[in-house]
Structures are given as structure tokens and as C-alpha cells.
Amino acid sequence: MRIDKMLANLGYGSRKEVKQLLKSGAVKVDDVVVKDAKQHVDTATQTVALNGEVVEYKEFIYLMMNKPQGVLSATEDNSCETVIDLLEMEDQVYEPFPVGRLDKDTEGLLLITNDGQLAHRLLSPKKHVPKTYFAVIDGEVDAADVEAFAEGVTLDDGYETKPGELKILKSGIRSDIELTITEGKFHQVKRMFEAVGKSVVYLQRISMGPLPLDETLELGEYRELTGEEVELLRDYQVK
Numbered sequence: 001m002r003i004d005k006m007l008a009n010l011g012y013g014s015r016k017e018v019k020q021l022l023k024s025g026a027v028k029v030d031d032v033v034v035k036d037a038k039q040h041v042d043t044a045t046q047t048v049a050l051n052g053e054v055v056e057y058k059e060f061i062y063l064m065m066n067k068p069q070g071v072l073s074a075t076e077d078n079s080c081e082t083v084i085d086l087l088e089m090e091d092q093v094y095e096p097f098p099v100g101r102l103d104k105d106t107e108g109l110l111l112i113t114n115d116g117q118l119a120h121r122l123l124s125p126k127k128h129v130p131k132t133y134f135a136v137i138d139g140e141v142d143a144a145d146v147e148a149f150a151e152g153v154t155l156d157d158g159y160e161t162k163p164g165e166l167k168i169l170k171s172g173i174r175s176d177i178e179l180t181i182t183e184g185k186f187h188q189v190k191r192m193f194e195a196v197g198k199s200v201v202y203l204q205r206i207s208m209g210p211l212p213l214d215e216t217l218e219l220g221e222y223r224e225l226t227g228e229e230v231e232l233l234r235d236y237q238v239k
């Protein structure tokens with residue numbers, strides 16, 4: 001990668017500003033001053049330093065957020081705050097995007113990355129990556145619902161869902177449930193409950209593929225995935 005692109009990507013200024021930095025002699029690659037903006041750097045093997053401080057370059061960033069309600073799963077929006085707005089500038093410079101969407105009023109696990117290939121594989125309907133939700137349902141969820149979901153239900157547009165695994169945690173006029181589905185149709189969980197005459201009053205995603213929500217994250221907080229977690233996600237694709 002070109003040295004000016006690398007530094008600009010990392011948020012050290014526009015390409016023009018970075019050119020000035022280079023001209024001033026502030027940048028060294030493997031201890032040698034580099035002034036030429038076109039110089040290529042191998043980010044895997046070479047060390048870049050700016051004013052004597054080593055610059056860490058990652059091609060990809062992988063974040064797990066505990067998404068709060070009221071925030072859009074989008075990269076930008078004219079009127080509403082997005083999950084990307086909640087990120088520190090040092091993470092935003094990697095231009096990450098949310099992996100799939102949670103509704104504005106849904107909380108919980110949201111992966112955010114700039115690794116398009118991984119995101120694509122996680123979202124591909126062919127991969128059947130399971131997503132588990134905790135929900136509070138207005139209505140008494142019963143064994144008939146468990147059976148209906150296990151067979152697949154018909155949504156309002158006629159779509160027959162794939163089987164979903166429904167667990168009743170607490171049944172009453174308000175029920176607590178966990179539902180695992182392997183697809184991601186628009187408002188799928190809410191529409192599956194509508195298909196059996198009930199409505200979702202609270203929805204939280206608690207896992208995606210092999211990754212559970214890190215419960216130490218407060219709503220709106222996020223953290224980088226560990227190397228092991230990234231590997232888990234990658235390996236998960238090929239099964």
C-alpha cells in the first residue's frame with residue numbers, strides 16, 4: 001500500500017496533508033526517512049513511525065457492539081444517530097459497517113467490520129448462520145407456538161420461514177422466550193410472532209453464529225473482537 005494512503009486511512013490527515021508530513025521528514029519506514037508519497041509499504045513486515053512513534057496499521061477491524069435502542073444499524077443517516085456515530089474516531093477511520101441490521105428498537109449483539117468478505121459470508125442465506133434472540137412477548141407463548149416455529153410459519157407476505165427453535169423461558173400474559181433462526185428477513189422475529197397472533201414488546205440479539213453477546217458491554221459500548229473470536233467466525237463459515 002502507498003505510504004500516503006496508509007497514513008490517510010489511519011486518519012493522519014487528507015492525502016495532501018499527509019504529503020506535507022512526509023515532506024517534513026516526520027515519517028520513517030524501517031528507520032529510514034521516506035519523503036515520497038508514492039513509496040509502497042508492506043504493512044505486514046515493515047515498521048512505519050511518525051515522529052518516532054510506531055504507527056499500527058490493521059487492514060481489518062472487527063467490533064462487537066451492544067446496540068442500544070434508538071440507534072440505526074446504518075453507516076449514515078440525515079436525521080437519526082447510527083451505530084457508526086457511536087464509534088471512536090480512531091475506529092471510524094477504518095470505515096466499518098454493521099453486519100446486517102437490527103431494528104431501531106432492537107438491542108444487543110451487532111458486529112461491525114470493514115471485512116466485506118466475512119460480512120458477506122455471515123449474512124449469506126446459504127450459510128444458515130444461526131442468530132439467537134431473547135424477547136418479551138405480549139401473550140402466552142405455548143407448546144403450539146414451539147411446534148409452529150419448528151415447522152416454519154407463514155409471514156404476512158406469504159413467505160414460509162425456515163424452522164426456528166423456540167424456547168419458552170417464562171409463560172404468562174407476558175412471556176419471555178429465546179428464538180434461534182437461521183435467516184434474516186426484514187423484522188423476521190416480530191413477523192414470526194405476528195404469524196401466531198402475538199407481538200414482540202422487547203427484542204435483544206444474544207448471539208450470532210459462534211459469538212455470544214459480551215454481557216460486560218453496557219448498551220452503546222463496544223469492543224474489538226479477540227483474534228480467537230475472529231478465527232471462530234472465519235472457521236464458522238466453512239462448516
Ligand code: URA
Nearest residue numbers: 103106187188189190
Ligand atoms: N427480527 C426482528 O424483528 N427485528 C430485529 O431487529 C432482528 C430480528
